[in-house]
Amino acid sequence: MSALLFRSTNGQSPAVNLRAALLAGQAPDRGLYLPEKFPRLTPDEIAAFAGLPYHEIARQVLAKYTDGIIPDDVLATMCREAYNFSIPLETIHDRVSLMRLDQGPTASFKDFAAQMMARMFGRFLREDGAQLTILTATSGDTGAAVAHAFHNIPGVRVIVLFPLDEISLSQRKLMTTLRDNVRTVAIDGKFDDCQAMVKRAFADPALAHIALSSANSINIGRLLPQSVYYFYAASRLAQPGEPIVFSVPSGNFGDMMGAVVAREMGLPVKKIIAPVNDNDSFPRFLATGVYEKIAPSRNSVSNAMNVGHPSNLARLVAVYGGQMDETGKIHKQPDLAALRREVFSSSISDERTRTSLRDFWNKYQILLEPHGVVAWQGFLDWLAVEPLGTAPAVIVETANPAKFPEEVEKVVGWPPDVPPAMTAAIQLPEDFDRMDADYATFRAYLIEKHARA
Numbered sequence: 001m002s003a004l005l006f007r008s009t010n011g012q013s014p015a016v017n018l019r020a021a022l023l024a025g026q027a028p029d030r031g032l033y034l035p036e037k038f039p040r041l042t043p044d045e046i047a048a049f050a051g052l053p054y055h056e057i058a059r060q061v062l063a064k065y066t067d068g069i070i071p072d073d074v075l076a077t078m079c080r081e082a083y084n085f086s087i088p089l090e091t092i093h094d095r096v097s098l099m100r101l102d103q104g105p106t107a108s109f110k111d112f113a114a115q116m117m118a119r120m121f122g123r124f125l126r127e128d129g130a131q132l133t134i135l136t137a138t139s140g141d142t143g144a145a146v147a148h149a150f151h152n153i154p155g156v157r158v159i160v161l162f163p164l165d166e167i168s169l170s171q172r173k174l175m176t177t178l179r180d181n182v183r184t185v186a187i188d189g190k191f192d193d194c195q196a197m198v199k200r201a202f203a204d205p206a207l208a209h210i211a212l213s214s215a216n217s218i219n220i221g222r223l224l225p226q227s228v229y230y231f232y233a234a235s236r237l238a239q240p241g242e243p244i245v246f247s248v249p250s251g252n253f254g255d256m257m258g259a260v261v262a263r264e265m266g267l268p269v270k271k272i273i274a275p276v277n278d279n280d281s282f283p284r285f286l287a288t289g290v291y292e293k294i295a296p297s298r299n300s301v302s303n304a305m306n307v308g309h310p311s312n313l314a315r316l317v318a319v320y321g322g323q324m325d326e327t328g329k330i331h332k333q334p335d336l337a338a339l340r341r342e343v344f345s346s347s348i349s350d351e352r353t354r355t356s357l358r359d360f361w362n363k364y365q366i367l368l369e370p371h372g373v374v375a376w377q378g379f380l381d382w383l384a385v386e387p388l389g390t391a392p393a394v395i396v397e398t399a400n401p402a403k404f405p406e407e408v409e410k411v412v413g414w415p416p417d418v419p420p421a422m423t424a425a426i427q428l429p430e431d432f433d434r435m436d437a438d439y440a441t442f443r444a445y446l447i448e449k450h451a452r453a
């Protein structure tokens with residue numbers, strides 16, 4: 001049996017299997033890995049998900065990619081251990097529901113991918129007897145999810161860079177209280193500085209002796225687990241074969257690509273709504289066919305979506321038959337008519353985000369946070385141009401309101417409940433390094449840490 005292969009969106013690197021794609025992160029030609037051909041689930045297999053728990057749906061979906069690489073019983077254990085928290089589906093009205101992806105160890109949807117990726121990395125490195133350093137820059141949620149997931153995984157060291165003044169105390173404490181194989185570095189600078197330092201490290205010949213990998217959303221290991229919750233939601237909310245609508249608040253477009261992957265694997269989907277904040281390069285592209293990235297990215301209340309050039313657009317364009325390189329240059333236009341038929345996007349300003357958060361609370365007495373409410377408002381924007389009919393719809397809430405206490409308190413008048421995982425972290429002592437946004441200092445730091453390992 002031959003394993004499924006992944007090719008680069010830039011088309012200049014050899015196709016590789018899941019293990020190689022995962023460990024590499026980015027393809028050598030700087031493209032992103034996508035399956036050569038999406039594996040399919042049959043309508044009967046998808047219909048049977050209705051009676052299965054989340055971790056079992058995850059096993060059946062992911063087995064299509066890990067076949068020949070991870071034994072089925074090992075994959076089953078990984079899924080059971082990774083997905084041991086709840087995924088609430090709440091009715092908003094009629095057949096419109098909210099899916100909360102905020103019950104994992106760091107209270108954002110990033111846990112779904114990080115937890116599975118860490119287990120796969122850990123297994124591959126054990127098989128190879130290899131050591132790896134995961135470098136990641138974070139504006140908050142990714143760093144916490146990755147640090148938690150890889151904490152105490154043998155063979156892995158994690159170094160997380162974060163902008164000292166741009167993240168909240170609770171976001172910070174979810175990373176800085178872990179210790180052991182996790183080092184956090186506060187950079188006196190912006191998120192863009194952190195990301196630039198990490199990118200330079202990957203390309204630096206002076207660091208070639210250190211095996212570096214990334215856990216950000218360019219990694220295919222992030223994308224595949226993010227397809228599972230769309231199957232799960234449909235299994236609970238749609239009849240067999242009935243198309244469903246998803247609204248996914250989008251920054252780097254990894255989460256919405258999970259819905260695209262689910263659809264390509266056979267899930268009936270009526271529309272994927274991918275609303276953004278003021279970083280509106282995608283809705284502009286959808287409207288005009290001209291892509292212009294936004295640099296520098298614009299700040300907004302939904303800060304985890306402050307992305308001026310979403311890296312996963314290269315994958316979305318590829319699924320629709322086009323080619324976009326890592327700089328955002330389009331070498332071949334995708335099928336725009338098909339893209340517009342299947343995907344909708346709009347830009348939600350901070351003002352609309354805040355108003356909508358309040359309106360939603362007043363109308364439904366359900367608490368959202370600034371990212372989830374972008375999904376809700378994007379859904380309303382779509383309803384203004386296309387009928388929902390009787391189809392089921394899912395609004396994806398990507399973080400816990402407790403991660404954004406100030407915004408939430410302004411609306412409802414009291415601070416949101418803090419989930420237990422966050423309460424525990426807030427009480428532990430912090431330990432992190434501090435550094436100027438200076439690449440030479442960072443390089444010396446990496447070399448020193450590596451030598452001491």
Ligand SMILES: *Cc1c(COP(=O)(O)O)cnc(C)c1O
Pocket residue numbers: 108109110141142217249250251252253254255256304305371398399
């Ligand atoms: C990362 C993140 C997003 C954006 O997800 P993408 O996959 O980058 O589009 C949305 N909401 C929250 C809370 C996030 O942490």
